[in-house]
Amino acid sequence: MGLWKDIKNLFVGMRITSKHLGRRAITIQYPEEKWTMPERSRGIVVLLSDKETGELNCTACMLCMKACPTGAIRIVAPRDEATKKRDLKSFDLDFGLCCFCGLCEEACNFSALKMAAKYEFSTINKDDLTWDVKKLQEIGRDVDYVDTRKKKAEPKPAVKPAVTDTPVATAPAPAAQSEQKGETS
Ligand code: SF4
Ligand code: SF4
Numbered sequence: 001m002g003l004w005k006d007i008k009n010l011f012v013g014m015r016i017t018s019k020h021l022g023r024r025a026i027t028i029q030y031p032e033e034k035w036t037m038p039e040r041s042r043g044i045v046v047l048l049s050d051k052e053t054g055e056l057n058c059t060a061c062m063l064c065m066k067a068c069p070t071g072a073i074r075i076v077a078p079r080d081e082a083t084k085k086r087d088l089k090s091f092d093l094d095f096g097l098c099c100f101c102g103l104c105e106e107a108c109n110f111s112a113l114k115m116a117a118k119y120e121f122s123t124i125n126k127d128d129l130t131w132d133v134k135k136l137q138e139i140g141r142d143v144d145y146v147d148t149r150k151k152k153a154e155p156k157p158a159v160k161p162a163v164t165d166t167p168v169a170t171a172p173a174p175a176a177q178s179e180q181k182g183e184t185s
Contacts, residue, residue, distance in 0.1 A: 037117035042100045045093055046116045046140030047133065051147065056137055057112035060086035067107035072097035091133040096126055116143045 028035060037043060048057050060077035072094045077086040102115050118139065123129060131139075 037119065039117055041117045042102055042115040043118040044095070044116055044121060044139065045098065045100075045104060045136070046114055046118075046143055047091065047136040048112055048114055048140050048143065048145055049137060054141075056088070056133070057110050057147075057149065058088060058091065058133075059110050059112070060088040060091075061110070062086075063107040063109065064104035064113055067103045068098075069101065069103060070097045070099055072099075073104060088133070091136065092130055093136060094130045095121070096129040111145055111147045111149050114140065114143060114145055116140060118143075 049055060050057055060075060062075050062077065065073040065075045074090070074092045074094070076089040078089065079086050100115070105113055105115050116139070
């Protein structure tokens with residue numbers, strides 16, 4: 001009984017294999033061939049830079065750190081009492097703690113952080129899973145994003161008075177006016 005069952009299973013397997021013979025392969029020869037990840041896949045968290053200046057978009061508001069459920073983000077940014085702005089000293093992300101939920105990206109209002117469709121960052125050293133601000137920024141430099149920040153409008157250039165060839169008639173000075181009146185009277 002067991003023998004007939006095994007023979008039947010063998011033919012079932014061969015039928016499935018024969019159905020795929022001649023079809024286009026859906027597997028790839030990794031790692032020689034790389035899979036292109038969907039645009040919105042959550043590969044890694046990266047920091048984004050301004051497309052014109054190349055400077056970090058992060059304002060050190062700390063919203064991503066507060067939104068992170070696993071405590072993977074650590075930001076040190078003391079507030080400058082004079083300017084009332086935070087000065088970003090360090091921004092570390094521990095991928096050993098990150099669960100790739102994407103809440104940090106949703107919390108960020110400054111187009112400064114994104115989950116990029118990148119992979120192959122595994123390591124056997126646990127310490128290498130913590131990335132600092134420089135590494136997070138460098139990995140994110142080629143990541144495309146929609147900049148939703150409201151930038152301050154640049155001041156308009158001063159309008160110069162138009163220069164004309166024809167002389168402009170000006171009203172005579174009050175002293176000259178009184179002289180003219182004396183001559184006529
Ligand atoms: S993806 Fe989730 S767990 Fe990872 S850093 Fe962002 S908020 Fe934290
Ligand atoms: S990445 Fe965004 S949310 Fe996080 S500190 Fe910077 S500006 Fe704030």
